[in-house]
Amino acid sequence: xxxxxxxxxxxxxxxxxxxxxxxxxxxxxxxxxxxxxxxxxxxxxxxxxxxxxxxxxxxxxxxxxxxxxxxxxxxxxxxxxxxxxxxxxxxxxxxxxxxxxxxxxxxxxxxxxxxxxxxxxxxxxxxxxxxxxxxxxxxxxxxxxxx
Numbered sequence: 001x002x003x004x005x006x007x008x009x010x011x012x013x014x015x016x017x018x019x020x021x022x023x024x025x026x027x028x029x030x031x032x033x034x035x036x037x038x039x040x041x042x043x044x045x046x047x048x049x050x051x052x053x054x055x056x057x058x059x060x061x062x063x064x065x066x067x068x069x070x071x072x073x074x075x076x077x078x079x080x081x082x083x084x085x086x087x088x089x090x091x092x093x094x095x096x097x098x099x100x101x102x103x104x105x106x107x108x109x110x111x112x113x114x115x116x117x118x119x120x121x122x123x124x125x126x127x128x129x130x131x132x133x134x135x136x137x138x139x140x141x142x143x144x145x146x147x
Contacts, residue, residue, distance in 0.1 A: 003047065005033075007054050019053075040070060041074030052086075058101035081113040085109055102120060
């Protein structure tokens with residue numbers, strides 16, 4: 001089964017709850033999943049050739065939470081053709097730049113040659129107050145795409 005690093009960017013804990021639920025689902029399906037609450041570039045690099053799942057909320061004007069900014073900045077000049085990843089973005093559609101944090105991460109990884117597995121999941125807090133109710137079925141499907 002696959003090894004998945006789950007990289008979290010959270011402000012109020014919702015993204016961490018989604019990440020922990022994803023870890024439980026992936027582990028239950030036989031994958032080896034590990035959550036990184038304050039991810040660093042060395043954590044990310046350990047998953048080259050494996051899988052990364054980025055779970056991040058959005059702050060301010062579509063910005064990333066402070067907990068994941070060091071990782072995002074640390075990967076600025078990387079070339080990552082061997083990275084396969086998924087993204088769960090949390091946001092609120094009543095604000096401009098809906099899910100901007102996840103979109104920024106996806107854009108950077110695409111520019112660096114990484115391969116996204118499946119579609120990015122965007123969870124709207126104004127419609128889904130319990131984000132894991134939306135993310136759990138997505139994670140179950142995403143797991144079927146891992147080789």
